[in-house]
Amino acid sequence: MYLCTDNLSNKTMRKMIAILVSLGLTIVASADTVGILREETMQNLKENILPFWMEKAVDPAGGFYGMVFNDGKVVENAPKGAVLNARIIWTFSKAYRLDRQEKYKLMANRAADYYILHFVDTTYGGVFWQVDSEGHPKDMTKQTYACAFGIYGLAEHFRATGDRRSLEAALKLYSTLEEKVHDKIGMGYIESFQRDYLKASLIGVDGQADASKTMNTHIHLLEAFTTLYQVWPDAGLRENLKELLNILQTRLYSAQRNHLILYCDDNWNPIGETDSYGHDIETSWLMSEAAAVIGDPVLKKQVDGQAVKMTRTALKEGLNAEGVMLYEKTPKGMSKKVSWWPQCETIIGCVNAWQLTGDPLFLDVALKNWTYVKTHFVDNERGGWFKELSEDGLPLNVPKVSEWNCPYHNSRLAFELAERLK
Numbered sequence: 001m002y003l004c005t006d007n008l009s010n011k012t013m014r015k016m017i018a019i020l021v022s023l024g025l026t027i028v029a030s031a032d033t034v035g036i037l038r039e040e041t042m043q044n045l046k047e048n049i050l051p052f053w054m055e056k057a058v059d060p061a062g063g064f065y066g067m068v069f070n071d072g073k074v075v076e077n078a079p080k081g082a083v084l085n086a087r088i089i090w091t092f093s094k095a096y097r098l099d100r101q102e103k104y105k106l107m108a109n110r111a112a113d114y115y116i117l118h119f120v121d122t123t124y125g126g127v128f129w130q131v132d133s134e135g136h137p138k139d140m141t142k143q144t145y146a147c148a149f150g151i152y153g154l155a156e157h158f159r160a161t162g163d164r165r166s167l168e169a170a171l172k173l174y175s176t177l178e179e180k181v182h183d184k185i186g187m188g189y190i191e192s193f194q195r196d197y198l199k200a201s202l203i204g205v206d207g208q209a210d211a212s213k214t215m216n217t218h219i220h221l222l223e224a225f226t227t228l229y230q231v232w233p234d235a236g237l238r239e240n241l242k243e244l245l246n247i248l249q250t251r252l253y254s255a256q257r258n259h260l261i262l263y264c265d266d267n268w269n270p271i272g273e274t275d276s277y278g279h280d281i282e283t284s285w286l287m288s289e290a291a292a293v294i295g296d297p298v299l300k301k302q303v304d305g306q307a308v309k310m311t312r313t314a315l316k317e318g319l320n321a322e323g324v325m326l327y328e329k330t331p332k333g334m335s336k337k338v339s340w341w342p343q344c345e346t347i348i349g350c351v352n353a354w355q356l357t358g359d360p361l362f363l364d365v366a367l368k369n370w371t372y373v374k375t376h377f378v379d380n381e382r383g384g385w386f387k388e389l390s391e392d393g394l395p396l397n398v399p400k401v402s403e404w405n406c407p408y409h410n411s412r413l414a415f416e417l418a419e420r421l422k
Helices: 010-056 082-098 102-118 144-161 164-181 215-231 235-249 277-294 297-318 340-357 360-376 408-420
Strands: 137-139 328-330
Touching: 010 082, 010 102, 010 340, 010 360, 010 408, 082 102, 082 144, 082 408, 102 144, 102 164, 144 164, 144 215, 164 215, 164 235, 215 235, 215 277, 235 277, 235 297, 277 297, 277 328, 277 340, 297 340, 340 360, 340 408
Parallel strands: none
Antiparallel strands: none
16 A cells, blocks of 8 residues: 655654554454454364264264263154254255265155155155154144255255255245245244144244244245255245335334344234344344345345344344354343353354454454354263253253254355355
């Protein structure tokens, strides 16, 4: 850079030099942080997360165990959940797409085969919520949340392997949602049904009574449809994506508070007052991703603005002094729960916000959070990650493999950083 200094005072020159030096230091610091985040999360993925699931979770009788404790003990008769199994499909399909190792493809194929055979309901459509340890239907409730993950995993499997059976299964699930679940008048998707898609007073996946349209289901429909659209660019699916973004900009979002609204009834009337920091920051980058795939620059600008606001608010309200993202705040106060998945979403959300704004604060938060994660959540002795910690950072006796503990959030952390921080 050349500076014309003829008409500058010494004081002004000193200020300019200080600014340039500070910018240089910021650039160097950012480069160091980027390298640490990218390399360490990928190393953890390849040497810890994926090996743990390949070695500890595979059920020789078929599919994957429904429960494995922290010490590696398997509960052989534990039921198998649709969400867990769909997330395993997604994880190893994505791993194979980015790193063409045959062992990842074998795991992805095993997961997809088992899922299509045992979880997909060929009579009424959709997926069973749960099968028993031998693969027979156990809980035949139709949760839209589970169907979303089926689409997400199967679409990624097709994207990675070209297996058209997975694409066809994903499209059938999508068709079922559009025919039986989509509220085409009031917008959005209904949460829960009986097996035959008759509506009943069923509790959704978050356990909130009377909530028929929820944030959690809609954000995962967004990511599922985003992935499906990349392998099947259908015009109707594109409109569904735009509708979901609109819902997350209006019906399920408080612009005054920069928080998502978790629960609503059929008519979008809010139920309860809970702020979920992990979901807020997860949704921020999922919205940016969906808007980019749609390809509408005006929509992308709107969504990115909301994403940054949501991220800043989550960091301001949800981070503790150690840089850990706390779970949620209810009318009873702040939850003391320290869970693995909000940390993964915090790091991705911060990197997304940094890419949108250039603000180094976001990278600083991401690095501090990752430093805590690798120290407290990663189990370097037995492999995998702990699901929950006590307030002082000690692992709780919660299974590493369960209906809700999967390789999806922490593997996605490494995948996203690998792609974003090339």
